[in-house]
Amino acid sequence: xxxxxxxxxxxxxxxxxxxxxxxxxxxxxxxxxxxxxxxxxxxxxxxxxxxxxxxxxxxxxxxxxxxxxxxxxxxxxxxxxxxxxxxxxxxxxxxxxxxxxxxxxxxxxxxxxxxxxxxxxxxxxxxxxxxxxxxxxxxxxxxxxxxxxxxxxxxxxxxxxxxxxxxxxxxxxxxxxxxxxxxxxxxxxxxxxxxxxxxxxxxxxxxxxxxxxxxxxxxxxxxxxxxxxxxxxxxxxxxxxxxxxxxxxxxxxxxxxxxxxxxxxxxxxxxxxxxxxxxxxxxxxxxxxxxxx
Amino acid sequence: xxxxxxxxxxxxxxxxxxxxxxxxxxxxxxxxxxxxxxxxxxxxxxxxxxxxxxxxxxxxxxxxxxxxxxxxxxxxxxxxxxxxxxxxxxxxxxxxxxxxxxxxxxxxxxxxxxxxxxxxxxxxxxxxxxxxxxxxxxxxxxxxxxxxxxxxxxxxxxxxxxxxxxxxxxxxxxxxxxxxxxxxxxxxxxxxxxxxxxxxxxxxxxxxxxxxxxxxxxxxxxxxxxxxxxxxxxxxxxxxxxxxxxxxxxxxxxxxxxxxxxx
Numbered sequence: 001x002x003x004x005x006x007x008x009x010x011x012x013x014x015x016x017x018x019x020x021x022x023x024x025x026x027x028x029x030x031x032x033x034x035x036x037x038x039x040x041x042x043x044x045x046x047x048x049x050x051x052x053x054x055x056x057x058x059x060x061x062x063x064x065x066x067x068x069x070x071x072x073x074x075x076x077x078x079x080x081x082x083x084x085x086x087x088x089x090x091x092x093x094x095x096x097x098x099x100x101x102x103x104x105x106x107x108x109x110x111x112x113x114x115x116x117x118x119x120x121x122x123x124x125x126x127x128x129x130x131x132x133x134x135x136x137x138x139x140x141x142x143x144x145x146x147x148x149x150x151x152x153x154x155x156x157x158x159x160x161x162x163x164x165x166x167x168x169x170x171x172x173x174x175x176x177x178x179x180x181x182x183x184x185x186x187x188x189x190x191x192x193x194x195x196x197x198x199x200x201x202x203x204x205x206x207x208x209x210x211x212x213x214x215x216x217x218x219x220x221x222x223x224x225x226x227x228x229x230x231x232x233x234x235x236x237x238x239x240x241x242x243x244x245x246x247x248x249x250x251x252x253x254x255x256x257x258x259x260x261x262x263x264x265x266x267x268x269x270x271x272x273x274x275x276x277x278x279x280x281x282x283x284x285x286x287x288x289x290x291x292x293x
Numbered sequence: 294x295x296x297x298x299x300x301x302x303x304x305x306x307x308x309x310x311x312x313x314x315x316x317x318x319x320x321x322x323x324x325x326x327x328x329x330x331x332x333x334x335x336x337x338x339x340x341x342x343x344x345x346x347x348x349x350x351x352x353x354x355x356x357x358x359x360x361x362x363x364x365x366x367x368x369x370x371x372x373x374x375x376x377x378x379x380x381x382x383x384x385x386x387x388x389x390x391x392x393x394x395x396x397x398x399x400x401x402x403x404x405x406x407x408x409x410x411x412x413x414x415x416x417x418x419x420x421x422x423x424x425x426x427x428x429x430x431x432x433x434x435x436x437x438x439x440x441x442x443x444x445x446x447x448x449x450x451x452x453x454x455x456x457x458x459x460x461x462x463x464x465x466x467x468x469x470x471x472x473x474x475x476x477x478x479x480x481x482x483x484x485x486x487x488x489x490x491x492x493x494x495x496x497x498x499x500x501x502x503x504x505x506x507x508x509x510x511x512x513x514x515x516x517x518x519x520x521x522x523x524x525x526x527x528x529x530x531x532x533x534x535x536x537x538x539x540x541x542x543x544x545x546x547x548x549x550x551x552x553x554x555x556x
Contacts, residue, residue, distance in 0.1 A: 059473035060440075060512045064345040067338055071330060110519045112333045143519075145423065148333075213332045 051103040058107060066108035073097050074117060078215030080288070092288070094126045102135065109142040119152045120216055124223055125287050129160040140173075147178035155203050159196060197231050222267045223286070229264035230280045233272055236260040237280070247278045294384040294391070301392025305358055314353045320346055321407055325415045336412065336421035340518045343408035344433055348514075350404065351397060351441040352469065358396070359445035360461035362389050363452035383547040390449050390543060394442045401438035405431060426520040432528070433517035439535050440511035444469055446542040447506060453550040472508040475501065506538055 048054075048069075058065040080092050101118045105111060115136060122132040136153040143149055154170030157163045204227060208220035233251055236259040240248045243259070251272045254260040266272060270284025305311050321343065328339040363386070380388075409430065416425050444465060451464040479502040481487050482495045510531045516523050 055477060056470065056474050059470055060348055060437075060508065060514065061345050063341045063514055063518055067331070067341055074330070074332070108515070110515060110521075112337070113331050116333045211332075216332060 048100060048103065051106045054103065054107060062107040063111070066104040066111050066114070069100050069104035069107070070111060070113045070117060073100050074113070074213075074215070077117065077121060077219070078213075080215075092125070094121065097121060098126075098128065098131065105135065105138065109139065112139075112143065112146065112148070115139045115143075115149060115152070117216075119156075120219060123156055123160060124219075127160070129156050132156055133161070133166075145177065147174045150174040150177065155199075159199055159203070197227055197234060201227050201231060225267045226282070226286055229266060229272065230282075232264050233260065233280045237274070237278065248274065250274065251280075294380070294388040297380070297385055297388025298392040298395065301362065301389050302396055305393070305396050308358065310357050310361075311354070314350060314357070317346070317350050317353070318404060318407075321404070321411055324408075324411050325418070328415050329419075334421065335419040336416045336425060337518050339412050339415040340425070340430065341514070343412055344430075344437070344514045344517060347401065347404045347408060347434060348437050351401060351437060352444070354397060354400065355393075355441040355444040355448060356462060356465050356469075359393050359448035360452065360465045361458070362393060363449065364456065364458055364461055367456050368458075382551045386449065386453070386547055386550050387543065390446060390546075393445045397438050397442050397445065401434055401441075405434035408434070423520045426517070429513065429517040429520060429523060432523065433513040436511045436513050436528075436531065439532070440508050443506055443508070443511075443535055443539050443542075444472075446539045446546070447472075450542050450546045450549075453546045453553060468506065469508065472506040473512075474509070475505045475507055476509040478502065506542075507534070510534065 150173035158167035268284035
């Protein structure tokens with residue numbers, strides 16, 4: 001009887017401590033989750049070992065490690081899209097993102113997600129066109145069947161690098177691989193300066209439509225909004241030029257003269273202005289987290 | 294030998310380690326959900342995850358079952374009673390090995406079939422740019438099983454060298470890591486940038502390459518995931534390599550085991 005009592009007491013004590021600890025866990029989990037959630041992205045992206053280390057440790061799981069590295073960057077990028085970007089304190093760690101992506105294609109040079117994600121942020125957010133095209137060229141050596149890579153590289157060459165010779169070469173590759181003759185005429189069609197925005201708009205709306213990933217889709221749609229705003233200002237600028245025979249001094253002047261109904265907002269939080277040669281630009285440089293905005 | 298083999302097989306199915314490892318296989322049905330995280334290659338990601346999981350499970354089985362099979366027998370003093378029976382030490386050793394090998398093949402076949410259903414489901418939901426090459430998929434699973442059977446042979450060799458628990462387990466894990474990257478090291482020491490290394494380093498690395506098992510040859514994941522063509526000659530050479538290397542390891546184990554003193 002005494003032994004039974006002791007056993008019951010022991011059991012009761014165990015239950016009690018379980019309940020107490022459970023309560024402690026509940027109390028702790030809210031601030032803990034809050035802390036983890038608010039942790040700066042740079043810490044979350046973390047510092048990764050060199051790719052050679054990965055190559056050894058990954059053993060026969062290189063494709064898995066490569067995919068998880070891309071996911072890491074993807075989550076980070078998705079997090080950036082969710083944040084209120086204009087109030088964003090730390091600038092996004094693009095060099096780290098680029099480093100991780102480059103490491104992941106060393107592990108699995110066939111990983112399309114890596115090239116796709118790199119194209120999304122390398123060219124549009126940091127203007128690393130050359131790095132992006134080198135990465136795409138590396139991918140083309142492996143993904144010999146994929147028309148997306150030369151399509152991306154062709155666009156980068158034409159739109160950003162103004163290297164029409166390479167653009168034509170890449171578009172031809174994309175045309176040969178996809179069997180879509182559209183690409184072969186793309187390079188030549190929009191190369192006039194006034195056509196640049198139209199080229200970007202058609203590229204971005206195609207990309208945005210086909211995108212399933214929410215974060216990437218959002219990044220494209222913001223970019224698209226910005227370029228649509230640029231296009232609106234360009235159209236107003238051209239009609240102003242036609243009417244007055246001179247370039248407008250500022251975007252505000254377009255609004256005052258009635259050529260622009262309303263000055264469109266820059267979704268990146270910047271202000272539109274004319275560059276010396278009349279090109280429409282913005283103080284945000286079409287990216288979030290630019291200092292001195 | 295066949296008796297020992299069937300006893301081994303039955304023993305494994307009753308082993309708690311096996312049950313524990315089998316729980317990992319319950320991740321397989323979750324793969325379609327995880328695969329949707331991919332932006333451009335959902336099906337490819339599902340193949341990556343399936344093959345990785347199978348490979349991981351087989352690795353655990355090879356290390357923990359292969360590495361402990363002999364050790365447990367010696368530790369529990371089963372070996373005395375078994376070896377007093379009219380069987381040679383080598384048939385006992387080989388029986389243990391083939392029981393494990395057969396078990397690995399059965400597990401790989403079962404997991405491969407479940408994974409194929411999972412990948413097929415994903416592929417019908419979001420069709421990939423390139424068709425899944427099923428032949429490559431099943432070959433990848435089969436070659437993975439062969440690789441881990443070879444690893445079991447290595448584990449058996451370690452078990453005959455040492456009666457402790459640590460050498461078979463950690464030795465096998467190290468052999469797996471080194472064997473998976475020996476090709477990379479060999480390619481590097483024979484490349485242009487490595488010519489600055491001392492001759493001794495290069496020669497040592499090359500000799501180790503010939504001595505250590507080359508597991509990377511059995512890794513056909515990339516061919517299965519992206520539907521890349523396989524070389525028939527390469528596959529044939531790999532199978533023969535596996536048989537010959539495994540044979541050497543087992544012969545060596547038999548010699549050591551026969552000479553081993555059992556207290």
